[in-house]
Amino acid sequence: MITQSVTIKNPLGLHARPAKNFVQIATQFKSAVSFAKDNKTFNAKSILMVMGAGAKCGQAIELSCDGPDEQQALTALVEAIESGLGE
Secondary structure, eight states, rough: EHHHHHHOOTTSSSHHHHHHOOOHTTTTTTSEEEEEEEEEEEEOOOHHHOOOOOOTTTTEEEEEEEEEHHHHHHHHHHHHHHHHTTT
């Protein structure tokens, strides 16, 4: 398992559209993908969990990937978050 902290860059946080983009990226990989925020862990492949996390601009989350393509999954998600998740 590998982890990395990343700060949400999207001005509106992980609201519907960027959350959808985040989940679409996470589901492309076989690895289990989750993130932690405020001492709670969320499944990154679940739109309801991602939106329910309420991650806002400037907040740090800890991404975790575990599986055969964990490095590729982590890299893709970090790049997507740092680029604003399509917004």
